[in-house]
Amino acid sequence: MAKKEFGSQELMEKLVSLCKRRGFIFQSSEIYGGFNGFWDYGPYGVKMKRAIENLWWNYMVETRQDVEGLDSTIICHPQVWKASGHVDQFSDLMCDCKDCKARHRVDQMPDQTVCPNCNSKNLTEPREFNLMMKTYVGPVFDEEHVAYLRAETCQPIFVDFQQVRIATRQKLPFGIAQIGKAFRNEINPRNFTFRSREFTQMEMEYFCEDENSMEIWEYWKNERLRYYREVLGFSDDVLRIYVHEKLAHYAKAAVDIEVKFPFGWGELEGIHHRGTWDISRHQEFSGADLAYVDENGKRTIPTVVETSVGLDRTFLALLGNAYDEEEAATKKEGQETDVRVVLRLPATVAPIQVAILPISKKLDENAQKLFQDLSGKFRCEYDVTGSIGKRYRRQDEIGTPFCVTFDFDSVNDNAVTIRERDSMEQVRVNITQLKDYFNDHI
RNA sequence: GCGAGUGUAGCUCAGUGGUAGAGCGUCACGUUGCCAACGUGAAUGUCGUGGGUUCAACUCCCAUCACUCGCUCCA
Numbered sequence: 001m002a003k004k005e006f007g008s009q010e011l012m013e014k015l016v017s018l019c020k021r022r023g024f025i026f027q028s029s030e031i032y033g034g035f036n037g038f039w040d041y042g043p044y045g046v047k048m049k050r051a052i053e054n055l056w057w058n059y060m061v062e063t064r065q066d067v068e069g070l071d072s073t074i075i076c077h078p079q080v081w082k083a084s085g086h087v088d089q090f091s092d093l094m095c096d097c098k099d100c101k102a103r104h105r106v107d108q109m110p111d112q113t114v115c116p117n118c119n120s121k122n123l124t125e126p127r128e129f130n131l132m133m134k135t136y137v138g139p140v141f142d143e144e145h146v147a148y149l150r151a152e153t154c155q156p157i158f159v160d161f162q163q164v165r166i167a168t169r170q171k172l173p174f175g176i177a178q179i180g181k182a183f184r185n186e187i188n189p190r191n192f193t194f195r196s197r198e199f200t201q202m203e204m205e206y207f208c209e210d211e212n213s214m215e216i217w218e219y220w221k222n223e224r225l226r227y228y229r230e231v232l233g234f235s236d237d238v239l240r241i242y243v244h245e246k247l248a249h250y251a252k253a254a255v256d257i258e259v260k261f262p263f264g265w266g267e268l269e270g271i272h273h274r275g276t277w278d279i280s281r282h283q284e285f286s287g288a289d290l291a292y293v294d295e296n297g298k299r300t301i302p303t304v305v306e307t308s309v310g311l312d313r314t315f316l317a318l319l320g321n322a323y324d325e326e327e328a329a330t331k332k333e334g335q336e337t338d339v340r341v342v343l344r345l346p347a348t349v350a351p352i353q354v355a356i357l358p359i360s361k362k363l364d365e366n367a368q369k370l371f372q373d374l375s376g377k378f379r380c381e382y383d384v385t386g387s388i389g390k391r392y393r394r395q396d397e398i399g400t401p402f403c404v405t406f407d408f409d410s411v412n413d414n415a416v417t418i419r420e421r422d423s424m425e426q427v428r429v430n431i432t433q434l435k436d437y438f439n440d441h442i
Numbered sequence: 443g444c445g446a447g448u449g450u451a452g453c454u455c456a457g458u459g460g461u462a463g464a465g466c467g468u469c470a471c472g473u474u475g476c477c478a479a480c481g482u483g484a485a486u487g488u489c490g491u492g493g494g495u496u497c498a499a500c501u502c503c504c505a506u507c508a509c510u511c512g513c514u515c516c517a
Contacts, residue, residue, distance in 0.1 A: 009510075016509090021453050021467080027508080033490060034508045089517045131517085151517095187443065187515055195516075248517080331479045338478060359475055385469085389477035396477095405476065417476070424477065 003324045003344075011262040015319055016192055018341070019045070022398055024319070024351075025193060037189030037197035039312075044398055047351035047379055049200075052314055053179055055231060055348060056202045060177050060307075067175040067204060068168050072156030074149055074181055075137065081148050083285035084155050084278070086132055133183040133197075149183040153201045154306060158278040161207065161302070162290050172292055172302060173208035173216060179311070191263050193312040200311035205274075207292070207302035213273060217253050217305045221271045224257060224307055228268070232314070233346040234259060238321055242267070250277035261313075262320045268313050274304040318349060322399060328424075331389070343399030344422055347442040352400040353378040354438060357391050359407040367406040370416070370431070374404075378438055396421055402438065 006014070019025040023042035029035040041049050061069045081087045133149040136142075150156065157176045164176050179202045189195050208216050225241075228234045237260075244254040253273040258265045280301050283290040291299040322343040330338035347353055354374055358367035361384055371382045381400070383391050388405065395403055405417040410431075418437065419426045429437050 013510085017453060030508090032507090036508070085517075184516090190510095190516095328477075330477080333480075340478080357476095387477085387479060388475070389479070391478090392476080393478045403476095407476080419476075426476075 004326065006262075006323075008263050011320065011323060012192065015262060015316075015323060018323075018397065019319070024048070024398075037186055037195075039193050039196055044351035045315075048318075048345075048349055049311065049315055051349045051351070051379070052232075052311060052318070053200075053202065056309065056311075057177070057179060059227060059231060060175075060202075060204050064175075066170070066173065067177050067206075068164055068170065070157055070160060070164060070176050070178045071180065072153070072160060072178060074183075075135065075147050076150060076156055076159065078147050079285055080155050080159055080282075081132065081151070083281045085281070086148070086151050086155075087130075131184045131186070133185055150180075151184050152182050152203070152308070153178050153180045154203045154205055154308065155278070157203065157205045158282050158304075159286075161205075161279060162288070165207075165292065171294070172300065173206060173212075175204050175206040177202070177204040179203075191261070191266075193316050194261060194263070194266060196312065202309040202311050204307045205278075206305040206307075207279075208305065209300060210276070210303040213303040213305060214252060217271065217273045220305055220307050221255060224269060224271060228257065228259070231346075232318065232349070234317070234321065238317075240265065248274075248277075250275035259313075259317045260321070261317055266313065266317075267310070268317060269307060269309040272306045272308065274306055276301040276303055278304055318345060319343065340393060340396060342396040342421060345399035345401075347401040350399045350401055351379065352381045352395065352398060353402065353442050354380045355391070355395045355400045355403045356380060356382050357388060357403055357405050358384055359388055359405055363406050363408070363410070366411060370404060370406060370434075374434065374438070377435060378442060392419060392424075402441070404434070 016025075019042075020027075022044060024045035026040045026042055027034045028038035028040050057069070061067050078087075132151050135147055135149060136145045137147045138145045157178055161176065164170070165174070168174075179200065181198060182201050183198050186195055186197050189197060193199075206216060206220065221241075225239070228239055229236070239260075240258050242256040242258050242265075244256070247254055251273050252275065255271050256267040257269040257271065259268045279290050282288070283301070290301070292302050293299050322345045324342050324344055326340050326342065327337040328340035329336065332338060343350075356367055356371045356374065358364055364384055367384070368382065371380055374380050381395075383394065385391070386394075392403055399421070401421045403419040403421075405419060405426075407417065410416050413430075414432070415428050415430045416434070417426045418429050418434075
């Protein structure tokens with residue numbers, strides 16, 4: 001079916017409104033006026049977010065023998081971020097020109113008292129700009145106790161690389177995966193949850209020999225693309241590859257998988273060849289031996305291929321591509337049709353997979369049993385309030401793929417009606433076969 | 443960070459220097475019994491926040507916060 005087209009701003013407004021109204025995403029600290037760059041996931045949001053996480057974890061870790069999981073701390077030894085380059089590269093002295101409002105890096109100004117843009121001398125004092133969130137460890141708030149909230153989840157993976165390898169007896173090539181929060185003091189958070197200051201990353205670092213690292217990089221690029229197509233259901237016309245032209249000095253290749261967001265194309269995942277940079281830097285800064293030694297005694301500093309996903313972006317992209325409106329018949333007085341809002345989400349990520357709806361409150365008791373039965377196996381919701389049509393539309397709006405309706409005949413024939421979200425078609429299924437049906441369809 | 447715009451009920455939005463509004467949604471009851479049905483009733487507002495002007499401010503002024511758009515930024 002052809003989806004309705006929306007203007008970018010129009011769709012974003014609809015999404016933000018739906019997210020708030022139905023409990024997907026709230027602005028953080030809203031009763032205090034909100035907090036720029038921070039978002040809370042509400043009841044449906046957290047269900048969907050975890051579903052996306054679990055899919056990734058299952059695909060990247062559970063079903064693979066060559067990838068191990070990790071859950072590291074958000075706050076690491078400050079040296080981690082010196083070694084990674086974040087303290088120096090994320091930190092610049094900047095000053096503003098009070099006349100032309102331009103901002104300059106102090107170390108790039110030929111004369112630090114003159115604005116390179118308008119030659120004004122009316123400059124602010126140099127101030128430190130750092131994209132890493134800073135905190136203090138211990139009760140004394142002085143420079144010696146400064147620590148940082150991780151700006152990316154991959155650095156602790158590199159730091160723990162050797163411990164994971166020894167504990168799991170993995171041989172090259174193998175990967176370590178982690179899902180967790182990362183923090184950046186973005187100057188300008190924008191586009192709803194797309195760029196925020198606290199966000200969740202799903203990263204996998206694959207350690208390998210340098211000679212076949214490009215094949216491995218190709219492998220992961222294709223594998224991840226396949227994932228977006230086949231597992232998350234993105235169509236080819238909303239996916240594309242962006243090839244980095246400027247590479248970091250240590251990297252051999254880098255692409256981003258981009259997806260069409262309501263506001264335009266944006267990065268969803270980076271597939272980056274990181275060379276031996278990270279491991280060798282941590283070896284240098286820590287003094288620890290992080291080399292991999294094979295059965296012949298050959299020492300290798302592993303080359304790293306990274307797949308790095310923004311979970312919040314995946315969430316937003318799924319919502320944006322799922323949102324649809326269509327004309328639907330209505331019994332409302334004075335109108336033939338009504339607008340049906342429907343999230344065409346894949347069943348695997350829908351916050352509610354099966355809604356159990358008794359056609360009448362008189363059937364409450366019987367239908368409750370259905371809920372008890374199915375809720376352990378699928379994400380279920382029970383709703384008895386309002387007309388059946390209204391309840392179907394409520395479920396459409398949050399992307400529930402299946403509604404199970406228990407009616408007056410169900411008591412006699414032990415069968416229920418399954419109503420499918422996109423087609424609105426119904427099938428009669430025996431209650432004993434419900435689980436099989438949903439196993440096949442979800 | 444700069445510039446412009448916006449901020450009133452859960453959502454979408456009217457509104458006027460003099461008692462706070464609608465539609466939708468929500469809840470209850472009745473009716474109905476497969477696509478936002480109908481009827482009756484109900485609840486819900488620091489008018490973003492703080493300050494100022496005024497006899498009186500949701501309205502005018504200032505500041506601030508948040509959101510949107512454009513630029514900038516995004517190792």
